[in-house]
Amino acid sequence: MGVRTGQQFLDRLRLRPPNLYVDGARVGDPTTHPATRNIACSLAGLYDLQHDPRYRDRVTFEEGGERHAAAFRVPRTKEDLRWIGEAHRVRADYSLGTLGRAPDYMNANVMAAGMASAYFDQGEGAARHFGGHMRRYFEYVREHDLCLTHALTNPQVNRSKQASELPDPYIALGIVEETEAGVIVRGARMLATLPIADEILIFPSTVIKENGDRSRYAVGFGLPTDTPGLSFQCREPFDVGRDVEDHPLSSRFDEQDAFVIFDDVLVPWERVFLMYDMTLANQAYARTDAVLHMAYQVVNQKISKTGAFLGVAQAIVDTVGSGQFQHVQGKVSEVIVTLEIMKALEVAAVEGAQPNAYGVMTPARGPLDAARNYYPAIYPRLNEIIQLLGASGIIMMPGKADREGPLGHFIEKHLQATNATAEERLKLFRLAWDLTLSSFGARQNLYEKHFFGDPIRMTSALYEVYDKEPYVRRIRQFLEQPRPVAAD
Numbered sequence: 051m052g053v054r055t056g057q058q059f060l061d062r063l064r065l066r067p068p069n070l071y072v073d074g075a076r077v078g079d080p081t082t083h084p085a086t087r088n089i090a091c092s093l094a095g096l097y098d099l100q101h102d103p104r105y106r107d108r109v110t111f112e113e114g115g116e117r118h119a120a121a122f123r124v125p126r127t128k129e130d131l132r133w134i135g136e137a138h139r140v141r142a143d144y145s146l147g148t149l150g151r152a153p154d155y156m157n158a159n160v161m162a163a164g165m166a167s168a169y170f171d172q173g174e175g176a177a178r179h180f181g182g183h184m185r186r187y188f189e190y191v192r193e194h195d196l197c198l199t200h201a202l203t204n205p206q207v208n209r210s211k212q213a214s215e216l217p218d219p220y221i222a223l224g225i226v227e228e229t230e231a232g233v234i235v236r237g238a239r240m241l242a243t244l245p246i247a248d249e250i251l252i253f254p255s256t257v258i259k260e261n262g263d264r265s266r267y268a269v270g271f272g273l274p275t276d277t278p279g280l281s282f283q284c285r286e287p288f289d290v291g292r293d294v295e296d297h298p299l300s301s302r303f304d305e306q307d308a309f310v311i312f313d314d315v316l317v318p319w320e321r322v323f324l325m326y327d328m329t330l331a332n333q334a335y336a337r338t339d340a341v342l343h344m345a346y347q348v349v350n351q352k353i354s355k356t357g358a359f360l361g362v363a364q365a366i367v368d369t370v371g372s373g374q375f376q377h378v379q380g381k382v383s384e385v386i387v388t389l390e391i392m393k394a395l396e397v398a399a400v401e402g403a404q405p406n407a408y409g410v411m412t413p414a415r416g417p418l419d420a421a422r423n424y425y426p427a428i429y430p431r432l433n434e435i436i437q438l439l440g441a442s443g444i445i446m447m448p449g450k451a452d453r454e455g456p457l458g459h460f461i462e463k464h465l466q467a468t469n470a471t472a473e474e475r476l477k478l479f480r481l482a483w484d485l486t487l488s489s490f491g492a493r494q495n496l497y498e499k500h501f502f503g504d505p506i507r508m509t510s511a512l513y514e515v516y517d518k519e520p521y522v523r524r525i526r527q528f529l530e531q532p533r534p535v536a537a538d
């Protein structure tokens with residue numbers, strides 16, 4: 051198939067709907083259900099971008115006579131990486147960077163893992179050919195241009211206990227038994243953003259600590275989201291059926307989040323990538339470099355998103371006529387600094403790239419670790435800046451129906467702006483609200499803090515891996531240096 055169209059994505063979703071539950075009821079057809087139809091259409095639009103002559107060569111590539119989506123490209127050179135980064139940004143621009151689970155993110159994961167298939171052939175994976183499974187999975191996902199969700203963490207029942215110590219050993223997802231057809235798994239995982247995806251990847255979680263070397267919780271596999279026994283319990287929708295003009299982001303890009311229930315699900319052998327081996331499971335993201343290719347997609351997406359913040363911030367300033375105040379300039383400059391830092395980290399990640407053990411040109415870890423620790427910390431400030439610049443304008447926003455109602459002429463008169471009609475002004479402020487303050491905006495804030503893992507443990511991980519020794523040595527040498535003696 052190569053590169054899918056939006057219609058092909060929607061057709062598959064209609065024919066093979068995941069077992070989704072919203073507000074206590076099953077979603078029969080996600081392409082028409084109010085909670086999911088708009089995000090389904092938006093994703094379809096992203097697939098259609100791949101066929102649009104204006105974007106085709108920027109977001110797809112040809113290899114062996116077949117066209118594929120950019121994220122499936124195996125980078126061999128720094129130039130390849132730059133091209134992939136640009137494609138990530140173009141695709142992120144489509145949603146102002148608010149789609150966290152645009153297909154690119156997980157497709158980068160599958161590309162890196164597929165190329166590192168030898169990693170999965172270690173231990174008992176060798177006899178079971180897990181490496182071949184991983185490699186073929188990558189080829190399958192690329193061939194069909196699929197989008198994936200994933201779920202990494204165990205339910206939040208008691209973080210002071212290991213999964214095996216909880217009241218039921220299958221609160222967390224674990225292996226129940228092996229059969230001729232495959233492996234039976236039971237339990238739940240948190241938190242799958244975009245549950246309308248075609249497939250779910252259960253890549254080994256990085257937090258397994260049990261006694262001994264083997265754990266039923268060390269497991270990696272990929273499954274279609276419509277697999278029997280697999281269910282997705284969604285959160286309350288933020289797309290509440292309002293007009294695009296009133297809810298410019300939540301009416302299009304509410305990708306949903308769900309916790310995933312595995313009720314004795316059969317994973318066919320050809321979809322199993324890892325079993326029982328805790329060490330392999332805990333190191334899978336790092337050793338396959340999947341985490342770096344995903345982080346590279348993320349840094350590019352955040353560049354797109356920060357650019358959107360800058361655009362909204364400056365448009366508000368122009369609209370309100372506040373650009374001459376120094377503190378206003380300072381706040382917009384803070385957004386500029388964030389944008390430039392993220393751009394610089396992207397460039398540094400490519401400049402420092404090296405081919406990994408599997409021949410894949412892999413962006414440098416240092417700048418990407420910096421980006422993924424920096425952005426969650428700065429993001430609340432970006433939100434705050436929009437709110438400080440917009441002030442009451444971000445809440446006093448009569449909607450489309452109000453503008454067309456009996457007080458419409460007052461709205462037109464009193465809510466106009468220096469450079470805009472009331473309609474233009476309200477559209478902008480509604481975007482600012484949906485980006486930072488609505489349920490959708492608040493969820494974006496939480497998402498930025500957590501989607502790549504607990505920010506606290508991410509900083510600890512950076513502390514652990516970063517080579518600080520040369521810097522300490524330099525300080526010791528400096529302290530031991532004698533005072534220079536002036537020449538006679």
Ligand SMILES: Cc1cc2nc3c(=O)[nH]c(=O)nc-3n(C[C@H](O)[C@H](O)[C@H](O)COP(=O)(O)OP(=O)(O)OC[C@H]3O[C@@H](n4cnc5c(N)ncnc54)[C@H](O)[C@@H]3O)c2cc1C
Nearest residue numbers: 200201202203206209241242243496497500501503504506
């Ligand atoms: C909007 C949103 C979307 C998400 N989408 C996805 C997704 O698509 N796929 C996916 O896999 N995950 C997703 N996540 C989940 C994300 O991976 C987790 O939120 C993150 O890893 C933190 O885990 P947790 O939420 O279980 O928090 P917990 O681990 O329960 O942490 C709760 C609190 O306890 C502290 N804590 C817990 N354990 C420790 C410890 N060992 N050491 C120090 N402090 C500790 C934490 O610092 C935190 O303050 C999403 C999260 C959000 C909010």
